[in-house]
Amino acid sequence: METAVKEILTNKTINPVFQRAFNVRGGIDARAYEIKHEMAMGEKKPFDEVVIHYGDPHAFGQSPITSVRQCLACLLCPQFLDDPQFPKDVKEKARRILRATPGFAISSYTDTIGLRIIREDVAKYISKRDGYPADVDDVILTNGGAIGIQLALASLGTDVPNNKLKPGLMIPIPVFPHYKSRIVEFNLYEIPYYLEEENNWSLNISEMKRAIDEARPHCEPRGLVLINPGNPTGQILTYDNIREVIKFCARENLVLFADEVYQETVFTEEAPFHSCRKVLRDLGPEYNNFQLMSLNSASKGFYGECGLRGGYLELVGFSKAVKGQFRNLMSPSISGSTIGQAAMSLICCPPQPGDESYETFIQEKMAVLDSYKRKAKITTSMLNSLEGVTCNEVTGALYAFPRVRLPQKAVEEAKRNNLNPDQFYCWQMLETTGIVPIPGINYGQKEGTYHFRLTILPSEEKVVPMYERLSKFHKEFMNKYKDD
Numbered sequence: 001m002e003t004a005v006k007e008i009l010t011n012k013t014i015n016p017v018f019q020r021a022f023n024v025r026g027g028i029d030a031r032a033y034e035i036k037h038e039m040a041m042g043e044k045k046p047f048d049e050v051v052i053h054y055g056d057p058h059a060f061g062q063s064p065i066t067s068v069r070q071c072l073a074c075l076l077c078p079q080f081l082d083d084p085q086f087p088k089d090v091k092e093k094a095r096r097i098l099r100a101t102p103g104f105a106i107s108s109y110t111d112t113i114g115l116r117i118i119r120e121d122v123a124k125y126i127s128k129r130d131g132y133p134a135d136v137d138d139v140i141l142t143n144g145g146a147i148g149i150q151l152a153l154a155s156l157g158t159d160v161p162n163n164k165l166k167p168g169l170m171i172p173i174p175v176f177p178h179y180k181s182r183i184v185e186f187n188l189y190e191i192p193y194y195l196e197e198e199n200n201w202s203l204n205i206s207e208m209k210r211a212i213d214e215a216r217p218h219c220e221p222r223g224l225v226l227i228n229p230g231n232p233t234g235q236i237l238t239y240d241n242i243r244e245v246i247k248f249c250a251r252e253n254l255v256l257f258a259d260e261v262y263q264e265t266v267f268t269e270e271a272p273f274h275s276c277r278k279v280l281r282d283l284g285p286e287y288n289n290f291q292l293m294s295l296n297s298a299s300k301g302f303y304g305e306c307g308l309r310g311g312y313l314e315l316v317g318f319s320k321a322v323k324g325q326f327r328n329l330m331s332p333s334i335s336g337s338t339i340g341q342a343a344m345s346l347i348c349c350p351p352q353p354g355d356e357s358y359e360t361f362i363q364e365k366m367a368v369l370d371s372y373k374r375k376a377k378i379t380t381s382m383l384n385s386l387e388g389v390t391c392n393e394v395t396g397a398l399y400a401f402p403r404v405r406l407p408q409k410a411v412e413e414a415k416r417n418n419l420n421p422d423q424f425y426c427w428q429m430l431e432t433t434g435i436v437p438i439p440g441i442n443y444g445q446k447e448g449t450y451h452f453r454l455t456i457l458p459s460e461e462k463v464v465p466m467y468e469r470l471s472k473f474h475k476e477f478m479n480k481y482k483d484d
Contacts, residue, residue: 020184025177025442028426032436047434051466053455055231055398057304057368060457065303065364067357068346072308075106075342087356093349097342106342110335113327114141114312118345122312125348130278138316140326141344143336144309145261145297146178151326152257152293152313153182156222165189168219170211170254172203174401174443174451176231189219194446197403200392201233205244212252223255224248226276229262229396232443232453234376236271236396242279250290258294261311262397264301267373271395277316291317298343300398302368310340310347372398375456375463382467383454386474400454401440410481422450428477433469 011019023029029052036050058064067090074080074094081091100117102108113119119139126134142148158167166189171179173192183190193211195201203226212221226245228237249256258276266273277294280287298310315323350365351358376394383391383402391402406421414424422439430436440451458466 017185020187021181026423026439028423028430028436028439031427032430035430035434045434046432047469050430050434050436051458051462052436053438053453053457055300055455055457056306057398057457058306060455061459062304062368062457063364064305065361067351067361068303068305068343070357071346072339072342075339078104089351089355090357093346097345101338106338108338110338110341112331112333112335114139114336114341115338118341119312121345121348122314126275126277126314130275130281132278132281134277134314137320137323138314138318140313140315140330141336141341142311142313143340144299144306145259145295145311147309147336148295148297148311148313149178149257149259150182150185151330152295153179153188153223154186154329155326156255157186157188158220158222165218165220167223168212168215168221170208170215170221170224172225172227172230174232174440174445175225176227176259177442179225180444189215191215191219191221192444195230195233197392197446197449201230201235201401203237203241203245205248208245208248221252221254223257225257225259227259228276229265229273230399231259231262231397232399232401232438233392234394234397234399234401235392236266236268236273238271239274239279242274242276243283246276246280246283246287246290250287255291255293258292260294261297261300263296264303265369265372265398266396267369267376268395273396277314280316289317296344298340298347301347302365302372303343303347305343305347308340308343309337310343312344371460372456375458375460376400378463378467379454379456382471386471387478389474394456398455398457400456401443401451402454403440403449403451406450407478407481407483409483410477413481420450422452425450425477426452429470429473432473432476433466435466435470435473 032050032052039045070086070090071094074086074091075097080086081095098104100115118141119136122139123134123136156167156169168189168191169183170191170193173194191211193208196204215221256276260275263273276292280290280292294314296312298308299306351361379400380391380393383389383400388405389402391400394400404425406425411421414421417424420441422441426437426439437452437454445451
């Protein structure tokens with residue numbers, strides 16, 4: 001008699017990493033796609049479309065930057081290199097990249113950490129931005145920012161025998177959920193420090209000191225995450241705030257991980273972007289051994305090339321041996337996406353005055369940023385006009401993160417539905433308006449407070465009608481659950 005075949009992998013026997021994993025988008029995201037399917041099948045809803053509030057510019061109809069797409073077209077179809085319709089500077093950039101690839105082919109494998117000429121482009125971009133030379137050997141090209149986060153956080157892990165403490169990672173609250181997911185994956189100890197909402201989501205060193213002191217009996221703190229401009233909070237950190245954080249990390253022996261993927265998405269001259277690397281170098285040679293990892297991506301900024309998966313990780317203050325270990329860890333992946341690498345080159349080397357493509361580029365860039373600025377003001381104003389809602393000014397990134405003070409009856413109804421109150425509020429908004437906000441609980445928030453995240457990306461012709469639907473929903477929701 002043959003032995004019955006048994007399941008090897010079950011939800012109890014699969015790798016514990018899989019068992020610990022959670023869906024960072026949550027149940028509301030799944031319901032949004034269900035509603036989309038229901039509408040496609042002809043089911044009537046009280047709205048015409050589902051608007052999912054993710055940071056994906058092109059999904060909202062934003063046009064790509066012409067010079068980027070022209071160069072990518074030349075890379076994928078080299079016959080366009082002889083087409084007079086393509087600007088000369090665009091074709092020359094494509095030829096330069098193709099010459100560096102085996103077989104003059106963008107589809108060829110590259111070095112594990114990326115084509116050297118593109119890493120040189122990144123190093124020149126960083127040098128120009130900060131006023132201090134960058135080393136090409138400090139640059140690793142990654143398949144988008146998410147892989148950069150994964151790689152950086154993986155490096156902070158340690159083998160944890162039974163008699164040792166877990167490695168700890170300090171993360172801001174609220175935080176991009178990807179960080180919480182990787183903390184779970186790499187079995188790190190989460191050390192949350194709370195941003196000051198009442199002070200435009202700034203970092204407070206006393207709060208960070210409280211967080212690390214309370215965590216030390218339970219872990220070995222190894223790193224600190226800083227997100228600037230903020231996601232989900234939409235703020236820009238000041239120069240002095242960043243300098244204080246660097247000094248804090250130096251005192252506490254922490255690696256600083258700077259998530260700066262929104263550095264090109266700034267809407268105010270009053271609060272310019274300062275890179276952590278620039279502030280670090282300004283502190284002088286006594287900080288030469290300070291260890292900083294900084295992240296950038298093709299997905300954000302005014303380019304919005306999310307699906308191309310381009311990004312870079314810069315390793316500042318790390319030895320040649322450690323950088324070699326990063327390469328070793330990445331080597332099983334062979335090489336990153338060459339299209340993503342090329343996108344990163346084009347972002348770091350945009351058209352310059354005198355180039356044939358420059359006038360179109362600068363017009364497209366300013367049109368996007370000016371539109372962001374207008375929509376950021378509309379978003380902030382609309383949210384602050386709602387009963388019980390307060391929202392800091394959106395000065396960077398692509399998001400607003402308002403606080404909503406919900407009636408006690410709504411809080412109790414949420415509990416009856418086994419939902420957090422802001423989940424309940426967002427769920428009701430989805431079912432009523434088709435707008436899909438992200439509940440604050442997904443990002444973390446102070447106990448007893450409730451938030452949600454919206455993006456400023458919907459087109460200008462749609463943003464006002466969308467907020468009119470939201471305002472109507474909010475008024476009806478507050479009236480329905482109004483406390484006696």
